[in-house]
Amino acid sequence: MATSIPKLKFRESGVVDVRSSQRASWLRLLVVGASLALVATLANVGVAMALRSWLQVPAGFQPLTLPSVATFTAIGMIAATVVFAWTVQTRPNPIRTFVAIAAVGLFLSWLPDLAIGVMGVFHGTTVAGILSLMALHVVAAACAVVILTRFGLR
Numbered sequence: 001m002a003t004s005i006p007k008l009k010f011r012e013s014g015v016v017d018v019r020s021s022q023r024a025s026w027l028r029l030l031v032v033g034a035s036l037a038l039v040a041t042l043a044n045v046g047v048a049m050a051l052r053s054w055l056q057v058p059a060g061f062q063p064l065t066l067p068s069v070a071t072f073t074a075i076g077m078i079a080a081t082v083v084f085a086w087t088v089q090t091r092p093n094p095i096r097t098f099v100a101i102a103a104v105g106l107f108l109s110w111l112p113d114l115a116i117g118v119m120g121v122f123h124g125t126t127v128a129g130i131l132s133l134m135a136l137h138v139v140a141a142a143c144a145v146v147i148l149t150r151f152g153l154r
Contacts, residue, residue, distance in 0.1 A: 029085050032147065037077040039143055043139050048066070084098050098148065
């Protein structure tokens with residue numbers, strides 16, 4: 001299998017510009033985004049069920065149920081694909097920008113989990129449940145970064 005090395009353009013500032021040589025087509029992003037949503041959802045559902053069992057999270061903790069995990073993971077991965085498409089179209093170094101956005105987004109995504117833990121809005125809220133939710137965000141972010149940066153550009 002042959003691989004091609006992308007043509008990179010160096011600006012005067014030293015920033016690599018891959019926009020002109022590596023554009024993401026909409027069809028490609030649709031396929032990669034759908035694949036990302038599927039892979040991340042399956043990974044998160046598996047991790048959620050394992051953590052629920054290993055950490056003995058109460059069954060009544062709604063955010064860690066299969067429908068909740070699957071729904072929010074799929075929505076998050078669609079959003080990540082949209083952000084990736086935006087960075088590819090607008091930023092001179094889209095991969096670096098996307099990784100930075102994903103890192104900030106990961107930390108911001110933990111805030112609602114921490115709020116759930118502090119306020120105890122769901123029956124069965126425990127530290128183990130909150131840590132499990134936070135771990136799912138790490139799994140989803142890792143899937144998004146790896147899959148989109150590896151397969152999102154042509």
